[in-house]
Amino acid sequence: GAGVSQTPSNKVTEKGKYVELRCDPISGHTALYWYRQSLGQGPEFLIYFQGTGAADDSGLPNDRFFAVRPEGSVSTLKIQRTERGDSAVYLCASSLTRAGPGELFFGEGSRLTVL
Amino acid sequence: GDSVTQMEGPVTLSEEAFLTINCTYTATGYPSLFWYVQYPGEGLQLLLKATKADDKGSNKGFEATYRKETTSFHLEKGSVQVSDSAVYFCALNNAGGTSYGKLTFGQGTILTVHP
Numbered sequence: 001g002a003g004v005s006q007t008p009s010n011k012v013t014e015k016g017k018y019v020e021l022r023c024d025p026i027s028g029h030t031a032l033y034w035y036r037q038s039l040g041q042g043p044e045f046l047i048y049f050q051g052t053g054a055a056d057d058s059g060l061p062n063d064r065f066f067a068v069r070p071e072g073s074v075s076t077l078k079i080q081r082t083e084r085g086d087s088a089v090y091l092c093a094s095s096l097t098r099a100g101p102g103e104l105f106f107g108e109g110s111r112l113t114v115l
Numbered sequence: 116g117d118s119v120t121q122m123e124g125p126v127t128l129s130e131e132a133f134l135t136i137n138c139t140y141t142a143t144g145y146p147s148l149f150w151y152v153q154y155p156g157e158g159l160q161l162l163l164k165a166t167k168a169d170d171k172g173s174n175k176g177f178e179a180t181y182r183k184e185t186t187s188f189h190l191e192k193g194s195v196q197v198s199d200s201a202v203y204f205c206a207l208n209n210a211g212g213t214s215y216g217k218l219t220f221g222q223g224t225i226l227t228v229h230p
Contacts, residue, residue, distance in 0.1 A: 043204075101208045102215065103215070
């Protein structure tokens with residue numbers, strides 16, 4: 001497909017478990033972003049990759065959250081020791097390096113439910 | 116820190132009615148402003164943007180004007196259609212060239228248009 005792909009679309013887990021969420025950006029897009037959207041709220045920035053490196057991880061809420069992008073394409077958001085408050089939709093977006101402000105392409109998100 | 120406030124929803128209109136969704140922001144400097152739309156079952160899409168004061172963004176019959184004096188970016192459409200039913204998010208970018216995709220979002224406004 002031509003769009004940003006996120007898997008799984010839905011994930012239900014138990015408190016304390018480890019979770020991985022995957023994002024496959026649009027081919028050729030070097031910039032990749034993770035956002036988190038809680039129920040009834042707008043998306044909140046988590047982390048931004050330019051190529052393989054995390055250029056800005058200021059939005060990660062604590063050290064239980066980690067993201068990687070080892071080959072500059074697919075990215076994985078990892079959440080350790082999940083808590084009920086981590087329940088949200090996790091959104092991934094990508095853009096071209098030379099894209100203008102806000103020119104992001106979003107995936108449909110991964111809905112995480114922590115029981 | 117930066118913040119975006121949108122009018123409370125949901126908004127319900129009849130087809131061909133006039134639409135206004137209010138958005139105000141708080142930010143230092145000169146942010147870029149955006150409206151994103153999320154149609155049912157789809158990812159967020161950039162609807163329109165304005166990058167400096169007095170700019171007007173427009174797309175698909177929607178318009179918004181960047182008003183620095185009132186720190187506002189209200190979304191308007193003269194005649195809505197059923198297909199405009201979606202969630203609308205106002206957002207800003209104040210990271211400049213270092214991160215054009217690092218956005219601060221409002222909480223979203225649900226719009227439902229009836230035939």
